[in-house]
Structures are given as C-alpha cells and as structure tokens.
Amino acid sequence: MREITATVLENKPIARGVYSLTFACGTEIKARPGQFAMIGVRGFPLRRPLAICKSEGERFTVCYRVKGEGTGCLAADYKIGEKLSVLLPLGNGFYAGENEKKIALVGGGAGIFPLISAIREYSPDREVYAYMGFRSREDLCMEYELRRAKSLTIATDDGSEGFCGTAVEAFAKDLKEVAPDVVFACGPTPMLRALKAKAGGKIPIYVSLEERMGCGIGACLVCVCNKTDGKHARVCKDGPVFEIGDVSL
Amino acid sequence: MVDLSVKICGVELKNPVIPASGTFGFGREFAEIYDISCLGAVATKGLTLEERLGNPVPRIAESRGVILNAVGLQNPGVEHFIREDLEWLKARTRVIANVAGKTLSDYEAICARLDGLVDLIELNISCPNVKCGGMAFGIRPESVKEVTRIAKSALKKTPLIVKLSPNVESIARNAAAAEEGGADCLSLINTLTGMAIDVETRRPVLFNNTGGVSGAGLKPIALRMVYEASRAVSLPVIGMGGICRGVDAVEFLMAGASAVQVGTRNFADALACPKILEELRAWCDSHGIRKVSELTGTLRPNGG
Numbered sequence: 001m002r003e004i005t006a007t008v009l010e011n012k013p014i015a016r017g018v019y020s021l022t023f024a025c026g027t028e029i030k031a032r033p034g035q036f037a038m039i040g041v042r043g044f045p046l047r048r049p050l051a052i053c054k055s056e057g058e059r060f061t062v063c064y065r066v067k068g069e070g071t072g073c074l075a076a077d078y079k080i081g082e083k084l085s086v087l088l089p090l091g092n093g094f095y096a097g098e099n100e101k102k103i104a105l106v107g108g109g110a111g112i113f114p115l116i117s118a119i120r121e122y123s124p125d126r127e128v129y130a131y132m133g134f135r136s137r138e139d140l141c142m143e144y145e146l147r148r149a150k151s152l153t154i155a156t157d158d159g160s161e162g163f164c165g166t167a168v169e170a171f172a173k174d175l176k177e178v179a180p181d182v183v184f185a186c187g188p189t190p191m192l193r194a195l196k197a198k199a200g201g202k203i204p205i206y207v208s209l210e211e212r213m214g215c216g217i218g219a220c221l222v223c224v225c226n227k228t229d230g231k232h233a234r235v236c237k238d239g240p241v242f243e244i245g246d247v248s249l
Numbered sequence: 250m251v252d253l254s255v256k257i258c259g260v261e262l263k264n265p266v267i268p269a270s271g272t273f274g275f276g277r278e279f280a281e282i283y284d285i286s287c288l289g290a291v292a293t294k295g296l297t298l299e300e301r302l303g304n305p306v307p308r309i310a311e312s313r314g315v316i317l318n319a320v321g322l323q324n325p326g327v328e329h330f331i332r333e334d335l336e337w338l339k340a341r342t343r344v345i346a347n348v349a350g351k352t353l354s355d356y357e358a359i360c361a362r363l364d365g366l367v368d369l370i371e372l373n374i375s376c377p378n379v380k381c382g383g384m385a386f387g388i389r390p391e392s393v394k395e396v397t398r399i400a401k402s403a404l405k406k407t408p409l410i411v412k413l414s415p416n417v418e419s420i421a422r423n424a425a426a427a428e429e430g431g432a433d434c435l436s437l438i439n440t441l442t443g444m445a446i447d448v449e450t451r452r453p454v455l456f457n458n459t460g461g462v463s464g465a466g467l468k469p470i471a472l473r474m475v476y477e478a479s480r481a482v483s484l485p486v487i488g489m490g491g492i493c494r495g496v497d498a499v500e501f502l503m504a505g506a507s508a509v510q511v512g513t514r515n516f517a518d519a520l521a522c523p524k525i526l527e528e529l530r531a532w533c534d535s536h537g538i539r540k541v542s543e544l545t546g547t548l549r550p551n552g553g
Binding site for chain 1: 271272273274277278279281282283294302303306307308309310311314315316318320323324464465513514515516517518519520
C-alpha cells in the first residue's frame with residue numbers, strides 16, 4: 001500500500017463514455033488481480049476507487065466510466081505527463097486455490113475491469129472461461145485483453161454483439177458443461193443477485209463489490225457492506241472481494 | 250530549527266498536528282503507509298460504550314470543495330478498543346480518545362472507563378440527545394455545560410477536551426459554557442450539517458438524508474469560529490476545519506489554536522499529516538519562529 005505521485009502515460013476513450021488510464025509509479029509495485037487504486041483528481045476532496053486492470057512493474061492501467069464532474073475532469077485534464085495522486089494497491093483481490101484449475105469470470109458493465117486483471121493472472125496456466133456483459137456493441141471494450149481467456153462469451157442486452165442477454169444468463173447456459181471450480185464476478189448488484197440465485201451454493205463464488213469510499217484503506221468506515229452474520233465489513237479493506245454467501249446483496 | 254512541541258493541559262505533544270477523529274480509525278491502517286509516531290497525537294474514531302453498527306450506506310458524498318458523511322458512529326465499543334488497540338497506539342503516539350453517548354450517563358460511564366488510560370479525552374457532543382427530543386447535546390449552551398460537567402465529574406486523571414459543534418447560535422457562548430462546565434480544552438469545529446442531492450433519482454445522496462460537511466471549503470468558517478471561541482475562554486483550543494497545507498495550520502494557530510487536527514485531507518492524501526507537519530516546520534524556519542507555540546493567538550485583527 002503506497003501513496004504515489006504517478007505520471008500519466010496514456011488516458012484515452014476505449015468505448016462510449018469509458019476511458020483507459022495508464023500511469024507510471026516510478027517504482028515497481030506488485031498488485032493482485034481484483035485489487036484497486038484510489039485516484040485523486042485535482043480540486044476534488046475524494047479520490048475515485050478504480051479497479052486495476054493491468055499491472056506491469058511500475059505501470060498500471062485502470063478504466064473508468066465518465067459519470068460526474070470528477071471523472072469528467074479526470075478524462076479531460078489528465079494528459080500524458082500530468083502528475084496523478086494515487087494510493088495503491090488496495091483491498092484483498094481474487095485468489096484461486098491451487099486445485100481450482102477451471103475459473104469462470106462473470107462481469108457486467110464496469111465490473112469487467114477488475115476481471116481483466118484476473119484473466120491476465122490466471123490465463124497462462126488455468127482454464128479461464130469469461131462471460132462479459134455490455135449494454136450494447138458501443139460499450140464493448142478491452143476485447144483484446146478479454147481474448148486472452150481460453151473461452152470468451154460476450155453478451156449484450158440488445159443482442160448487437162454476441163449472446164443476447166446478460167452475462168449471468170450466458171454463464172448459466174454453460175454452467176453444467178464447463179463445470180468451473182471457482183467463479184469470480186463483478187458487476188451491478190442485480191447481476192450479482194442473479195448469479196447467486198443461479199449458482200450460489202453449488203460452487204465457490206467470489207464477488208467484488210462497489211461502494212462509495214472515503215479513505216480507501218479501512219480507517220473511516222464509510223464503505224461498509226452487510227454481511228449475512230449481521231455484522232458489517234469494510235468493502236475497501238476486508239474486500240472488495242467476498243465469498244458470495246458471506247454478504248447480503 | 251523550530252521547536253514544534255506543544256503542551257495541551259499538561260500533556261506534551263511532540264508537535265501540534267493530529268489526525269481528526271473519524272478519518273483515521275485507531276491508526277492501524279495509516280501505519281501501513283507511514284510511521285505514525287511522527288504525529289503529535291491521534292484522535293480516535295468516536296467510541297461508545299457498546300459496539301455500534303452505524304447507518305446504512307451511502308455514508309459519504311462529495312460536493313464542491315467539501316464532503317458529507319453520515320457514518321453514524323460505527324465503532325467496536327470502548328472495551329474492544331481498550332483490549333485490541335489502546336496499547337498498540339499508546340506505544341506510538343499520544344492518544345486522544347473521542348467519545349460519544351446517547352445519554353448523560355453514557356458520557357459519564359465512558360469517561361470513567363477511559364480515565365487514566367488515555368492522554369486526553371475528546372467529548373463528541375454532536376450526537377442527538379434522546380432526552381432533548383433528538384437535539385444534539387452540543388447545540389444549547391445549557392446542555393453543553395451539563396454534559397461537560399457530567400463528563401468532568403467522572404475524570405480524575407485525564408484532561409477533558411470538549412469538541413464544539415458549529416451548528417449553533419453563538420460559538421463564543423458555547424465555548425464559555427464548556428469552560429463553565431469544567432472543560433480543560435476545546436476542539437473545533439465538528440462538521441456542519443448539510444445535504445447533497447442526486448437530481449436523477451430526486452433523492453439525497455446519503456441514506457441518512459443529511460450529513461456532516463467537512464473539507465477545504467469550510468476553512469474560513471472554522472477559522473472564524475476558532476478565533477471567536479479562543480477569545481471567549483482562557484482554555485487551550487485545538488483548531489480544525491479544512492486544513493490541507495502547513496500554512497493552513499499556521500492560520501489556525503494565529504487565530505488562537507494551540508494545536509490542529511487534520512480530517513478530510515487524509516482521504517485525498519494518505520500522507521497529509523506528515524506533509525502538513527513538514528510544511529509547518531519549513532514555514533516556521535523560514536519565518537524565524539523558534540517555538541511553534543509562540544504563534545498561538547498572534548493574529549493582529551484590523552481596527553484592534
């Protein structure tokens with residue numbers, strides 16, 4: 001966990017309203033798949049928690065959707081060479097056990113970004129089956145990275161590309177045949193609920209949650225989620241990845 | 250080289266920079282990023298007698314230059330803190346235990362429990378007082394005095410800081426009320442109550458609808474209140490509200506503070522406290538200040 005003044009190497013649109021931001025940390029930093037970074041935007045008191053898509057030595061790539069003023073400034077103002085305030089790597093990340101050879105990834109919308117880091121980590125020596133959902137063809141991005149998986153199913157809500165339907169529906173269709181040892185998922189809460197309904201209890205499923213954050217390191221208790229045991233967990237520090245049965249969705 | 254040490258109610262702090270309650274937990278997470286023994290003290294997350302789960306999310310929102318929070322005092326309870334975190338934190342720096350309660354007897358009991366165990370106790374009186382129809386203890390001067398008196402009566406060893414709410418008619422009057430109740434020190438300001446709205450959903454961003462506003466945008470208000478409060482009492486004052494840089498801390502010291510707390514800035518920069526400390530040191534050195542405590546209350550108001 002490091003507080004870094006990074007340098008922007010690239011910040012470009014990759015799909016409708018979605019940007020990819022690559023920066024150099026000036027020092028090599030190791031990150032696990034599923035970990036995230038807090039990215040500062042000048043003039044904004046809160047940093048933006050963004051999933052790490054790629055980490056290569058000192059170079060990191062995060063992707064973000066332009067939603068409000070903060071991400072708007074991030075897209076408009078941070079050109080090559082700009083300094084960027086970054087805290088990383090944060091959170092627990094995805095872990096596949098040694099015997100978990102077949103990994104299914106189920107992602108929707110911005111939820112595909114942390115899963116890209118899992119594809120990069122596990123594709124070389126595991127069988128990775130990726131099910132990635134987008135609203136439409138215009139939203140499709142990072143296809144080059146997604147293709148590293150042994151099998152890739154792209155799903156769109158409107159059927160303009162690949163499977164017509166959600167990533168969970170595409171995954172459920174293959175579930176018996178593929179029989180994954182473990183599932184990693186990230187996406188909107190309704191998607192995660194649907195996943196829990198289809199496959200919960202049958203195989204280990206780890207979900208990465210999203211929540212509005214303050215410090216990003218577990219100190220301020222802003223980004224809690226409800227656990228099924230009635231307690232709270234900190235999404236930033238205890239997560240963002242949780243076993244699907246441990247959290248209330 | 251400036252001497253940064255300050256004395257608050259007989260407690261010597263190695264410097265006047267303190268992370269503010271609620272932004273720093275009990276210090277463990279920030280200690281993964283830097284050695285927190287460089288800090289003058291740590292003001293802990295607000296503690297209550299029993300564990301509290303706090304409010305549903307979203308608990309945080311952003312507005313221009315400020316944030317809003319409505320965490321709702323989630324904390325593991327004072328016994329858990331004493332058992333798990335106190336010794337660890339004490340081994341590193343001075344400990345200011347921030348405490349809260351729903352009733353006067355809650356305040357009395359938690360102060361009695363922590364008396365002699367921590368360096369200073371900071372009373373959070375912005376929580377709703379059940380007996381007062383939900384109005385915070387910190388709003389009316391009479392209730393500020395009463396809760397201070399009760400807390401002080403439970404303390405034989407540890408000095409008492411009363412953290413003042415800015416959501417009041419007269420900060421000077423409430424400062425004086427805390428002094429009359431027996432406070433040893435004041436800290437201010439706590440957050441201002443505010444709201445953020447999502448126009449697409451027509452709902453407040455915070456689940457709690459309203460929340461406490463903090464951050465850089467509050468600094469002028471906080472400075473004015475520190476100035477007014479410090480002139481109304483003969484107690485040491487710890488100033489806070491929007492401090493982001495060393496020179497902001499200098500302003501608070503000049504306005505009347507003996508030490509400062511840094512809250513919201515910790516979110517934008519995890520190294521905010523050590524950076525502010527170094528900037529303060531550099532400012533003092535470049536201005537020929539030999540002891541940082543010499544700055545306190547040295548403001549020269551116009552027309553005075």
